[in-house]
Amino acid sequence: MTKKFSLLLLSFILFFGAFLPQGKSSAASGSIIISSETVNVRGGPGLSYPLVKVANRGEKYSIVKEKDDWIEIQLSFGKTGWVVNWLVTKENEQKTANAASSSESKSTVAIANTDQLRVRSGPGTSFRIVGFLNKGQEVSVLDQNENWYKITSTFGEGWVAKEFLDSRTGQTENKSAATSSKESNTGVVNGDTLNVRKESSSSSTIIGKLTKGTNVTIYTKQNKWYEIGFGNIRGWVSSEFVDIQSGSAEDKPAESSSFIGTVTANSLSIRSGASLNAGIIGSVTKGQSFTILDESNNWAKIEYKTGSFGWVAGWYLDKSTEKPNTGTSSGKETTITILQDGTNIRKQANVQSDVVQRVNEGDTFSVISVKNDWYEIKLKNGKTGFVAGWIVSTNGSAPRIEKSGAEGYLKNKTIVLDPGHGGGDNGTTGANGTLEKELTLRTARLLFDKLTAAGADVYLTRNNDSYVTLPSRVSLAAINRADAFISLHYDSNLDRSVRGMTGYYYHSYQKSLADTIYSSTVGQTNLKNRGVRFGDFHVIRENSQKATLIELGYLSNPEEEMTLKSGAFQENAASGLYDGLARFFKEN
Known part of the structure; x- marks a missing residue:
């Protein structure tokens, strides 16, 4: 009797145990949140399995287990289903992302640092202009990426290039950074290849490498190490491989570049070094042109006023070999350069028009007019034709084609x-x-x-x-x-x-x-x-x-x-x- 009772009890435990949740192994896996509008939940880990239900964005489920690209989730007591992992977000990942976002964006207020600052409908110059900000105008920051802020102001929401907004609540930190930049020196790498390390030690992790002749901003010195900045890199290098240069007029290069840069931005900041991390020491406006004295990683060194030198972002300059003009634009002739062999020159400004000529990479032509997204150009035989503005580069004072709509x-x-x-x-x-x-x-x-x-x-x-x-x-x-x-x-x-x-x-x-x-x-x-x-x-x-x-x-x-x-x-x-x-x- 006792033996029969024991077998009956064991069967009872095994039977109900099959319907109980698996406890620690399930709970330890955490939970997921549906990150797409709708997600199909299937009976097994594959598209061939039958549809169990449709989950909606924001719904949360406990994870039972994972297999390849699929996650088994708890739907209800005793019932599970499978979802693909790229349509959901694990709760701990979301919290980490939110915490990082919160950490990176401590400040929710910013101030325009230039007049007539364009606010666009999206993060890019291809987006339409929805408003303007004046210098000193305060806005709330809603979102950001590495180049743009999403802001809200009196006219609504829009996007602004980060360079033209100063964070307000991060003011103390920014002042400190600016002071450090103004007190910093410029250095030139004198070794063939220089390791940039995370800490001031030869055993520290290498985070980058610099080649001979590279210009860097020097922030501090510690023993035989310099803390330097270059582009997006900030780290430590051995001081023996960097020659210091000051930012004074005495350091004007003996040989000037033959290139002239004309400013294409409404207002362009001048910095103490070739980096967005360097302090702002002045500004220039659209149409002004300067001799380019040096170039480093898409930055250009100019003499923005007599005896004063600084660096500007090279992507806001039109290069030419003409005489510099520090006043308004002289309206010099605009030319375009072909970027691809076999580019079509058409009779009219549309892709359905007849091709009148095919030209090759490096060919240049004078621009007669701009029609929609097309340049009308003068060909070598004296005739004219049209080339699509999005497949050529421009050089001159005329505005570049802005792709609208x-x-x-x-x-x-x-x-x-x-x-x-x-x-x-x-x-x-x-x-x-x-x-x-x-x-x-x-x-x-x-x-x-x-x-x-x-x-x-x-x-x-x-x-x-x-x-x-x-x-x-x-x-x-x-x-x-x-x-x-x-x-x-x-x-x-x-x-x-x-x-x-x-x-x-x-x-x-x-x-x-x-x-x-x-x-x-x-x-x-x-x-x-x-x-x-x-x-x-x-x-x-x-x-x-x-x-x-x-x-x-x-x-x-x-x-x-x-x-x-x-x-x-x-x-x-x-x-x-x-x-x-x-x-x-x-x-x-």
Whole structure:
């Protein structure tokens, strides 16, 4: 009897135990929040399993377990389902992201540091102007990325370039930084390759490398180490490999550059060093031109007034070889330079017009007029023709073409952005240690902000440093019936002199997207044009949607790596991709 009772009790425990939650193993996995508008919950870890329910954005579920790209979640007592991991956010990741955002954006108020500051509908110069700020005007900061603030003011919400706003609540910290910058010296690297370290020790982690002749800002000295700044890098270097230069007039270079730079921004800050971290020591206005005395990492050194020297962002200068004009613009002739072999010159200002001539990279032509997004140019035979403004570079006093109406072509379009690599897959590692996986995500986030502001429905295959399989990336495009899929990468080659941008497609129906986006991006960034070609890559080969893969330059080339890491390049790359997408939807 006792034996029978024991067996009955054991059976009872096993039977009910099957319906009880698994306790610690489930709870230890945490929970997820649905991050897409709707997510299909399936009976198993795969698209072939039956649909259990549809979950909505913001709903929270406990994690039971994970398998490959799928997460099993607790739906109710005794009932579970599976969701794909790229459509949800783990609660601890969200808290970490929110904490980081809160930490990075302590200040919620900023003040305009220039008059007639343009406020745009999105984070980029392609967006329409929705208002202006005057110097000293205070605004509330709602959001930000590395180049733009989203603000709210008396006229509503908009985006402003970070350079033209000063944080208010961070005033004490900023004053300290400015004082440090003003007291800092400029140095020049005298060694062939100089390691930049996290701390002032030869055993500290290397965070970058500088080549001979590079100009750096020196902030402090500790024993035999300098704390220096260069571009986005701030770290420590051995003092014996840096020669100090002061910022006085005595340091004016003996040989001046033959280039003249004309300011294209309404108001451009002059800084004590070639970095956004350097202190502001003055400003110049649109139309003024100066002899470029030195250049470093897309920054130009000028004499902005007699005996006073400083650095300005080179991407706000039009270069020429004409005599400098420190007053208003002289209205010098504008020329355009062709960026790609086989560029079409058309009879009228539209892509349906007849081609009257094909020209090659490096050819230059005088501009007669501007019509919509096209330049009317004078050809070598004396005739005229039209060239698309988004595939050429300009030089002269005339304004560059502002691409208008892009939002209208992007609104409600579904776009999947695929930042290459992630997690344990670093991708390529640059000559100076840059990880491809970090740079692709940085570019994707900037582009995400622009597209979202334009009203597009945008999905990231990953929004953090996580690994996502190639089939999963493609599935996201299929599930959401994407109008366009863009996979972002940076290239590498054993030959460190190789540089430039390359575009790829696999299927014929993808070629138009690849051509349009590539032309716009290479024109915006001015990288070497390596063209668009067939590429046997999984994310485009297995993709039933219109898709392209773009290699945005070579990290294996030390000089190009420094360019690719700069804030200016990242902004230009994101703008080029954005404009290219708008152009594609306009023409298709």
